[in-house]
Amino acid sequence: MTRPHGGGAMDGKTFDVAILGTGIAGSILGAILAKNGVRTLLVEQGSHPRFAIGESTVPETTFLFRLLGMRYGVPEISQLSTYNRVRRTVGTTSGVKRNFSFVFHRDGEPQRAHESSQLPTLSPPMGPDVHLFRQDVDAYLLGVAAARGAVVRQRTDVTSLDFGASGVELKCRDGSAFRASYVVDAGGVQAPVAKLFGLREQPTTMRTHSRSIFTHFHGVTPFDACIGPREGHGLPSPLSQGTLHHLFHGGWMWVIPFDNHPSSTNRLTSVGLNLDPRVHPPTGLPAEEEFRRFVARYPALAKQFENAHPIREWVSTDRLQFSSTRVVGDRYCLMPHAFAFVDPLFSSGLGISMGAINMLAWRLIEAKKDGDYSTERFMPIDARVKRNFAHVDRLVSRSYVAFSDFELWNAWYKIWALGTIFGGTGTLEAIGEVLTHGAGTRFEPYELAPFGGLQGSDLPEYMALFDRAAAEIDAYAEKRVSASQAAERIFAVIEESRLWPAPWGSPRARHPGVFTLPKVGPLIQWMQRDAPQGIRDAYARRFVLRHVVKMAADEWASELGYAGKLVTTLGRDFVTGYNRDWDRAD
Known part of the structure; x- marks a missing residue:
């Protein structure tokens, strides 16, 4: 097989772009750049496979996976866009995510089944979403980057970065040295570029204040067995088949199972307890003891974890939030997870990163051509x-x-749910352009309002609603109104805005129903015909029902082809010993 042309110069030391860090963002960017002729170096201090969090996807993120693969000619990235694609391509160690579930708990009291809510994710062909088992997914993506031509250096510790007028010199602890025209720092909280230039805000300007205790468990009881019969909670999707959020005063807990699909081979569950230290100050106890004492206060949580055992070392953090003064500078760019972090709630980090990659990749490809890294x-x-x-x-x-x-x-949470639908729909509009126009698609307009902002944050009608609802939360926090008064006012402004889709029923309900294929058509029609004018002007104009039908046919064919290949291979192996499975054209 001929090696792709994205590798380094003949001396193996000179590159167009050096990426520091090979997590999911660094490897995806590396694969895109190498595929498109950019000489790319991926440098990793550790090695794969390795433990990582950031495991739960959301529709906006999975649509961006699909878009990145289509736009930049790396279909392997698109394989992360649904659970079934991950299962067929990466393996059976990731879990399915059919919903976001939220369960409210009161200290010392049994959980009240009706104090629960849910936002289902999309069904095939646009879903369901995924619980990514990151050590396998990240290793897969690093392999994709290498296959596309990126040069990978694992266990390589960059000790110095020397930025000059024409490029950057990288020196490593093992004595190796490299030169690149541009550096992308995908190193997370320990980002070397951020440290070099003193970019961290001290203290952070973020309003969110939380700490976290997390690990992977074996033996976590599905919460469906803890909450009681479905008749009690009335939620449309099994809680154990999605990302479960336990809520309580001053914090929340994620429960992300990887063993929740019939084809699952991974029996682990990711669990993280996130606390506002102003409400729940650090105890000084070992992480596991603090966790066990906390869950013992809530009977339903105690039941879910009574037979659970951690299989990794616990991680206990100080304040999670950090932020920086700038994302880009002279010949560098920080990946979003190297620039800032808010909180794991709503799984927004991957979405911000994929959106940044979509904006960064084409600029670096053009810079390779014209030399303009300004x-x-x-x-x-x-x-x-x-x-x-x-x-x-x-x-x-x-x-x-x-x-x-x-x-x-x-x-x-209905405000967040609306942002989820508008943010995801904005990305679908770009996908619709690709499906209609192919290589002639102009992507630049989708970096602008109302499409560019995460969670619909560039849509004026939505942000007007968000601001009014946020003001009610602030009024409650300042004890100017009661919780019931604030809730009633938020529901009133939602209804007044007319942004809540009619097919979802009342915003006062605890869930909007399921998003199976028959439900997608009415939602698209609402956006085209009955939504406020700003929605009708922006959404469901390029990505329309025929695209859903085509995606459904493609998904059905892919699943049948995958199953057929397995059956054919099994039948062949019954009767013959030799094959050419090793002769892979890709």
Whole structure:
């Protein structure tokens, strides 16, 4: 097989772009750049496979996976866009995510089944979403980047970065050295570029304030067995087949199972307890003891974890939030997870990263061609990433306030649910353009309002609603109104806005129903005909029902082809010993 042309120069030391870090964002960017002729170096201090969090996807993120693969000619990225694609391509160690479920708990009391809410994810062909078992997914993506031509150096510790007028010199602890025209820092909280230039805000300006205790467990009881019969909670999708959020005053817990599909081979569950230290100060106890003492206060939680055992070392953090003063500078760009972090709530981090990659990749490809690596070329990424984090901080900080009362939470989470649908639909519009126009698609308009902002944050009608609802949360936090009054006012402004889709029923209900294929058509029709004018002008104009039908046919054919190949291979192996499975054209 001929090696792709994205590798380094003949000396193996000179590159167009060096990416520091090979997590999901670094490897995806590396694969895209190498595929498109950019000499790319991926440098990793550790090695794969390795433990990582950031495991739960949301529709906006999975649509971006699909878009990145289509736009940049790397279909392996699109394989992350639904659970079934991951199962067929990466393996059976990831879990299915059919919903976001939220269960409210009161200290020392049995859980009240009706104090629960849910937002289902899309069914095939656009879903369901995925619980990514990151050690396998990240290793898969690093392999994709290498196959596309990126040069990979694992267990390589970069000790110095020397930025000059024409490029960057990288020196490593093992004595190796490299040169690149541009550096992308995908190193997370320990980002070396951020440290070099002193970019961290001290203290962070974020409003959210939380700490976390997390690990992977074996033996976590599905919460469906803890909450009681479905007749009691009335939710449309099994709680154990999605990302479960346990809510309580001053914090929340994620439960992300990887063993929740008939084809699952991974018996682990990711669990993280997230607490506002102003409400739940650090105890000084070992992480597991603090966790066990906390869950013992809530009978339903105690039942879910009574037979659970951690299989990794616990991670216990100080304050999670950090932020920086800039995303891009002279010959560098910080990936979003190296620039800032808010909180795991709503799984927004991957979405911000994929959106940034979509904006960054084509600029680097063009810079390779014309030699223009000026800061000005990349400044739109700086503005977009900052706006996205500011919006998520506003959303999450007020969610911690709403955790104290289920009625208030049931109103506030509807604001997030609307942002989820509008943010995802904006990405679908770009996908619709590709499906219609192919290589002739112009993507630049989709970096602008109303499409560019995460969670619909560039849509004026939605942000007007968000601002009014946030003001009610603030009024409750300042004790100017009761939780019931704030909830009622939020429901009133939702109804007044007319942004709640009619096919979803009443916004006061605890869930909008399921999003199976027959339900998608009415939602698209509502956006085209009955939604407020701003929605009709922006959405469901390029991505329309025929695209859903085509995607459904393609998904059906892919699943049949996958199953047929397995059966054919099994039958062949019954009768013959030799094959040419090793002769892979890709």
